[in-house]
Amino acid sequence: MTPRVRIAPSPTGPLHIGTARTALFNYLYARHHGGTFMLRVEDTDQARSTLAYERDILDGLHWLGLSWDEGPEVAGRPAVGPYAPYRQSERTQLYREAADRLLQQDRAYACYCSREQLEADKRAQEAAHQPPHYVGRCASLTPEQRRLNEAQGIASAVRFRVGRELVAFDDLIRGRVEIDTTALGGDLVILRSDGTPLYHFTVAVDDATMAITHVIRGEDHLSNTPKHILLFRALGADVPQFAHLPLILNADRTKMSKRKSQTAVSDYVAQGFVREGFVNYLALLGWASGTEEELFSLDELVERFEIERVHSGGAVFDRERLEWLNGQWIRRLGPDDLAERLAGFLAAELDAREAAGARIRRPAQDEIRTLVPLVQERLPVLGAIGDLVDFLFLGEIAVTPEMLVPKRWDERTTLEALKAARATIADVPPVTFEADELEPPLRALADERGWKAGDLFMAIRVAITGRTATPPLFDTLVALGRDRTLQRLEDGIRLLETEKATVTGG
RNA sequence: GCCCCCAUCGUCUAGAGGCCUAGGACGCCACCCUUUCAAGGUGGAGAUCAGGGGUUCGAAUCCCCUUGGGGGCACCA
Numbered sequence: 001m002t003p004r005v006r007i008a009p010s011p012t013g014p015l016h017i018g019t020a021r022t023a024l025f026n027y028l029y030a031r032h033h034g035g036t037f038m039l040r041v042e043d044t045d046q047a048r049s050t051l052a053y054e055r056d057i058l059d060g061l062h063w064l065g066l067s068w069d070e071g072p073e074v075a076g077r078p079a080v081g082p083y084a085p086y087r088q089s090e091r092t093q094l095y096r097e098a099a100d101r102l103l104q105q106d107r108a109y110a111c112y113c114s115r116e117q118l119e120a121d122k123r124a125q126e127a128a129h130q131p132p133h134y135v136g137r138c139a140s141l142t143p144e145q146r147r148l149n150e151a152q153g154i155a156s157a158v159r160f161r162v163g164r165e166l167v168a169f170d171d172l173i174r175g176r177v178e179i180d181t182t183a184l185g186g187d188l189v190i191l192r193s194d195g196t197p198l199y200h201f202t203v204a205v206d207d208a209t210m211a212i213t214h215v216i217r218g219e220d221h222l223s224n225t226p227k228h229i230l231l232f233r234a235l236g237a238d239v240p241q242f243a244h245l246p247l248i249l250n251a252d253r254t255k256m257s258k259r260k261s262q263t264a265v266s267d268y269v270a271q272g273f274v275r276e277g278f279v280n281y282l283a284l285l286g287w288a289s290g291t292e293e294e295l296f297s298l299d300e301l302v303e304r305f306e307i308e309r310v311h312s313g314g315a316v317f318d319r320e321r322l323e324w325l326n327g328q329w330i331r332r333l334g335p336d337d338l339a340e341r342l343a344g345f346l347a348a349e350l351d352a353r354e355a356a357g358a359r360i361r362r363p364a365q366d367e368i369r370t371l372v373p374l375v376q377e378r379l380p381v382l383g384a385i386g387d388l389v390d391f392l393f394l395g396e397i398a399v400t401p402e403m404l405v406p407k408r409w410d411e412r413t414t415l416e417a418l419k420a421a422r423a424t425i426a427d428v429p430p431v432t433f434e435a436d437e438l439e440p441p442l443r444a445l446a447d448e449r450g451w452k453a454g455d456l457f458m459a460i461r462v463a464i465t466g467r468t469a470t471p472p473l474f475d476t477l478v479a480l481g482r483d484r485t486l487q488r489l490e491d492g493i494r495l496l497e498t499e500k501a502t503v504t505g506g
Numbered sequence: 507g508c509c510c511c512c513a514u515c516g517u518c519u520a521g522a523g524g525c526c527u528a529g530g531a532c533g534c535c536a537c538c539c540u541u542u543c544a545a546g547g548u549g550g551a552g553a554u555c556a557g558g559g560g561u562u563c564g565a566a567u568c569c570c571c572u573u574g575g576g577g578g579c580a581c582c583a
């Protein structure tokens with residue numbers, strides 16, 4: 001049997017990391033077994049669902065590289081797959097029909113309880129230290145009573161009868177799980193009094209209708225599974241296999257939430273995580289290959305993924321490890337590819353600087369490509385590009401005399417060194433202004449004066465970049481260009497001279 | 507409160523009765539490389555395998571209990 005799996009996000013918020021991980025595992029399972037990966041939008045909560053969130057979720061899944069075989073119509077393009085529609089808001093008729101069938105078979109009944117009554121029940125149960133459950137007030141209404149309620153125009157919800165039994169299933173990850181239906185909270189509402197369906201019902205109806213064979217989802221649904229199984233059976237459908245993935249956790253080991261962690265995939269995209277690193281990290285949250293390898297592309301994951309190797313304990317989201325993995329993948333990117341991915345991040349950074357009042361220059365055609373060798377192994381995230389090379393594009397860099405003076409040096413030496421360096425660099429003609437041509441004379445200069453090369457280089461570095469940590473100096477000089485390099489050295493020299501004048505003259 | 511799930515270094519994990527004086531990775535610390543920062547290399551600290559009982563010649567691995575943690579119990583998804 002070729003598996004049919006699905007990811008069923010609810011557009012009530014941006015794509016959540018947990019949803020992304022669940023989507024990934026479903027995708028891996030489908031692809032590994034040559035099955036079908038389906039996307040279904042669970043937008044039955046009209047009040048909270050928005051199109052913007054749906055967009056964010058679809059974009060996020062695309063970004064991750066998780067293409068679905070069946071899914072809803074998007075941007076004017078028709079739905080793909082034989083089970084359309086794939087958006088629950090367009091399937092209401094189906095739910096109503098299914099509910100009608102259950103009603104006719106007396107596996108469900110009309111419930112006329114008011115909100116107030118139900119709340120009073122709940123309060124009473126709480127006071128009696130009982131688990132919240134429906135008391136069954138409407139479970140055995142006579143036809144006469146029902147007619148009376150209807151005549152009074154009391155709106156009714158539809159409740160599914162939950163009998164007393166032990167429901168068991170073999171979870172692909174956890175093994176056998178048995179839950180007594182008495183722990184389920186009584187007969188559950190499947191249709192609200194306004195006729196709209198509820199989550200547990202729509203999942204079961206859809207998974208049944210769409211011939212889902214394996215339900216792979218978060219552990220937070222484990223306790224709900226018996227409800228779904230009961231519904232599947234009542235609907236006359238085959239019960240799928242279940243696999244409940246461990247939860248992704250906040251640092252305090254509670255279920256990952258946006259209150260305590262960054263949960264929106266789009267935020268990680270915006271910070272410059274690359275899909276390769278992100279996917280790799282997500283896969284490692286709950287799954288391990290069993291070998292000591294841990295860098296896997298999506299295709300490699302597809303090849304190696306086995307649901308049995310997913311383990312059952314929750315996993316704390318560790319951003320440092322994510323960043324490390326991300327850096328690994330950034331280093332593996334081809335130069336043109338990296339340059340292309342970097343462009344937007346640099347532009348955004350420069351926009352921000354400009355908006356803050358800075359005078360900036362925009363990178364020339366192909367300039368970013370030439371910067372790649374300087375930055376590739378220094379980027380934990382693409383968004384770090386600004387901090388790494390901003391001095392190349394800023395009209396003015398912020399330098400103070402204190403910064404200019406290397407640790408072991410004094411102001412006088414620094415001034416002297418900067419002047420000498422300026423002269424030395426000025427001696428290198430524009431046509432040969434290259435790293436290989438710049439390094440030897442500067443080293444020779446240090447030698448001549450008895451300076452440590454590192455100190456000289458540091459003074460130059462700070463003068464031309466305003467930073468003590470930069471890409472390799474000579475490459476940086478080249479990237480800056482001869483004119484700007486000389487100009488900034490002069491600026492540095494002038495800064496020290498005025499400083500000295502103030503000190504001695506004051 | 508009730509039900510369910512889980513439990514190996516700070517974190518992600520390997521481990522399916524002897525190969526474990528518990529392996530790898532992130533992070534941390536040293537050292538090497540080195541013009542700074544990274545990257546890379548080498549080494550180190552770091553887990554009485556939550557605790558206690560069994561089973562067994564032998565248990566991180568199997569069973570039970572305890573403890574701890576988490577999740578679920580809506581006319582939310």
